[in-house]
Amino acid sequence: xxxxRLKDVAALAGVSTATVSxxxxxxxxxxxxxxxxxxxxxxxxxxxxxxxxxxxxxxxxITLGLVLHGALSHPFVAEVAVGVEQAAAEQGFTVLLxxxxxxxxxxxxxxxxxxxxxxxxxxxxxxVQGKNVQLALDAGIPAVEIERRLCDAAPAVVVDNYAGAxxxxxxxxxxxxxxxxxxxxxxxxxxxxxxxxxGIPRERFEAYRDALHAAGIPFDESRVVLGPYPRxxxxxxxxxxxxxxxxxxxxxxxxxxxxxxxxxxVAAGAYQALYSRGILIPRxxxxxxxxxxxxxxxxxxxxTVRQPMFDMGFKAASLAIAAVTDAEAGSAALDATVxxxxxxxxxxxxxxxxxxxxxxxxxARAPAEP
Amino acid sequence: xxxxRLKDVAALAGVSTATVSxxxxxxxxxxxxxxxxxxxxxxxxxxxxxxxxxxxxxxxxITLGLVLHGALSHPFVAEVAVGVEQAAAEQGFTVLLxxxxxxxxxxxxxxxxxxxxxxxxxxxxxxVQGKNVQLALDAGIPAVEIERRLCDAAPAVVVDNYAGAxxxxxxxxxxxxxxxxxxxxxxxxxxxxxxxxxGIPRERFEAYRDALHAAGIPFDESRVVLGPYPRxxxxxxxxxxxxxxxxxxxxxxxxxxxxxxxxxxVAAGAYQALYSRGILIPRxxxxxxxxxxxxxxxxxxxxTVRQPMFDMGFKAASLAIAAVTDAEAGSAALDATVxxxxxxxxxxxxxxxxxxxxxxxxxARAPAEP
DNA sequence: TTGAAAGCGCTAACAG
DNA sequence: CTGTTAGCGCTTTCAA
Numbered sequence: 001x002x003x004x005r006l007k008d009v010a011a012l013a014g015v016s017t018a019t020v021s022x023x024x025x026x027x028x029x030x031x032x033x034x035x036x037x038x039x040x041x042x043x044x045x046x047x048x049x050x051x052x053x054x055x056x057x058x059x060x061x062i063t064l065g066l067v068l069h070g071a072l073s074h075p076f077v078a079e080v081a082v083g084v085e086q087a088a089a090e091q092g093f094t095v096l097l098x099x100x101x102x103x104x105x106x107x108x109x110x111x112x113x114x115x116x117x118x119x120x121x122x123x124x125x126x127x128v129q130g131k132n133v134q135l136a137l138d139a140g141i142p143a144v145e146i147e148r149r150l151c152d153a154a155p156a157v158v159v160d161n162y163a164g165a166x167x168x169x170x171x172x173x174x175x176x177x178x179x180x181x182x183x184x185x186x187x188x189x190x191x192x193x194x195x196x197x198x199g200i201p202r203e204r205f206e207a208y209r210d211a212l213h214a215a216g217i218p219f220d221e222s223r224v225v226l227g228p229y230p231r232x233x234x235x236x237x238x239x240x241x242x243x244x245x246x247x248x249x250x251x252x253x254x255x256x257x258x259x260x261x262x263x264x265x266v267a268a269g270a271y272q273a274l275y276s277r278g279i280l281i282p283r284x285x286x287x288x289x290x291x292x293x294x295x296x297x298x299x300x301x302x303x304t305v306r307q308p309m310f311d312m313g314f315k316a317a318s319l320a321i322a323a324v325t326d327a328e329a330g331s332a333a334l335d336a337t338v339x340x341x342x343x344x345x346x347x348x349x350x351x352x353x354x355x356x357x358x359x360x361x362x363x364a365r366a367p368a369e370p
Numbered sequence: 371x372x373x374x375r376l377k378d379v380a381a382l383a384g385v386s387t388a389t390v391s392x393x394x395x396x397x398x399x400x401x402x403x404x405x406x407x408x409x410x411x412x413x414x415x416x417x418x419x420x421x422x423x424x425x426x427x428x429x430x431x432i433t434l435g436l437v438l439h440g441a442l443s444h445p446f447v448a449e450v451a452v453g454v455e456q457a458a459a460e461q462g463f464t465v466l467l468x469x470x471x472x473x474x475x476x477x478x479x480x481x482x483x484x485x486x487x488x489x490x491x492x493x494x495x496x497x498v499q500g501k502n503v504q505l506a507l508d509a510g511i512p513a514v515e516i517e518r519r520l521c522d523a524a525p526a527v528v529v530d531n532y533a534g535a536x537x538x539x540x541x542x543x544x545x546x547x548x549x550x551x552x553x554x555x556x557x558x559x560x561x562x563x564x565x566x567x568x569g570i571p572r573e574r575f576e577a578y579r580d581a582l583h584a585a586g587i588p589f590d591e592s593r594v595v596l597g598p599y600p601r602x603x604x605x606x607x608x609x610x611x612x613x614x615x616x617x618x619x620x621x622x623x624x625x626x627x628x629x630x631x632x633x634x635x636v637a638a639g640a641y642q643a644l645y646s647r648g649i650l651i652p653r654x655x656x657x658x659x660x661x662x663x664x665x666x667x668x669x670x671x672x673x674t675v676r677q678p679m680f681d682m683g684f685k686a687a688s689l690a691i692a693a694v695t696d697a698e699a700g701s702a703a704l705d706a707t708v709x710x711x712x713x714x715x716x717x718x719x720x721x722x723x724x725x726x727x728x729x730x731x732x733x734a735r736a737p738a739e740p
Numbered sequence: 741t742t743g744a745a746a747g748c749g750c751t752a753a754c755a756g
Numbered sequence: 757c758t759g760t761t762a763g764c765g766c767t768t769t770c771a772a
Contacts, residue, residue: 048485048509052487056423082443098465099452116420117464276731
């Protein structure tokens, strides 16, 4: 099982390797006759280029690294990954997948490995530690973060959580709800090693508080539940929390007519609590979520604030690819015309993707006061 | 931004590249003093091995290709992918991700690209066409299929759908249900280009039919709905189908006390139909699913037959890795002792992973006859 | 115990 | 238009 090399093809066609290379990349002059011969030699021999050799020689791999924080099984991450893969594929890039499991050490090792493999760029679908992102940057590899920014020096593709949550509240308010509950996640420090970290829950909560205030509704602490996850049975954390917190809300604020949950997952938990109590959605209580991951699969289908996960992945990968492409063009230009206008650095841009309210069947007009 | 090569480290330590290579791989004799010097030279220079060059020289990449059939956003596929990545990582392999989008052409291109990149093995999370799997095999690369086998020459990691579905039926029967509905997917041809193909729905249906028969319950066609998906609004197909088929079942067989749905996704759709009719689960009707993907997130949590998705991915990757490892050991052994006992070929094994009934809250004793 | 040297398979000047 | 040639950065005999 001997590998067929370019040289073999050349011999078979009776030309030099340079010529074969030329016809493969259709670059440089090759007479029609020779091209013909080479092409059939390629076909006859079943030649398959050795990309490893090519990468070594060209000093680029046309590969993107994708570092996930572990929960590829979470629809959000998965959908982002699909977007990354799609963008990469469209530009001829392939994707090398790593999973940090939310562990900073594994994340560092992933980056190290990616750097050894000389990938052209790295996308973090929710980085765990900013310094690992910096590690890539220091090696001269463009890195892009998704969902939250941990490293100021890298561009990030995010969503305006405050705006999205505001829209959710607006929807509830417009439907006449005044007694609105909130089920949130804990606010963790940004560089904390565990998943929910984000600081994002806080933004969503603030939108809740501010929307109430703007509507002239006094803030009532008993209508809000947020705190640490109870240690749960598998899963990503959030489901059991949602159920438990919903139950608590039902006890401490039984008069609420709507709940805003911090994520679809938490909403799913809330649904379970409501279902077992025989409380009807949306007749007795309206529920609104965030993410649009589980939302379509719940009964009734959940009204939620959609994050454009695919687009976020797509955009992030595109940014990374653009960075390498620009860098090449840049150094080329540098060779050509010294003193050309300095290009603007889009390096540290914060790209906001728009959220969108998706109204389904879990929200309805507030019941009339009894 | 010049890359630091092995040669640079060697110069810095005042030794040859061979020696540096030796200390890096701790192989061959190196005096303690020299090792010391080299190690600090490596540290001081911030040397990072160029894996591409290494791969070219060693003629192996320590990389696995993972070809998905498109729906990475489907929890089943995602979970399998996590298993693959985990197994790979544990053995020092990395994973190159491709997405065929269920398109045979893209699948072929993915395999071609993977072969060019000289991956050591390929895992198909649900191959689309057997001949694409064969393509890898022909190139001498071990390939493993997951979920269904399209290529006889490759090992596959699957589940006994008939047994799993039988267990589900047994559960329902034990709970006293006699009037049991079935919501299925269409039976498509194996080499059909579209997703649900599988032939798997058929096995699950047959288990349903046979279980009824074994229990002495006459088969009633009106309690069964299966057929082509209505063309739907995004998603993977199954949700809307589940809802529509459940409604149909409610009309044509209003006396059923339980339904077996062919997947959790279809069950989710069924839940929606039931919810909007105000029919209580499991008080009025029991529902059981298959997969254990969405099951935990539904209200009430769905009783289902779990497929060990992570394990399937893990096992498949392990098989692929074992195949390359064996091949190496094999040829080494061949060099050493000609005429050694011929190793058994596990190449075409069909690995069955066990399903498991997970009882949650969607199934209960059949209501007493009125 | 260490070094010199010959490539792995491909590309890209530079000649012709 | 085509061929020659010098490597890309690393590993690995073979000698010393």
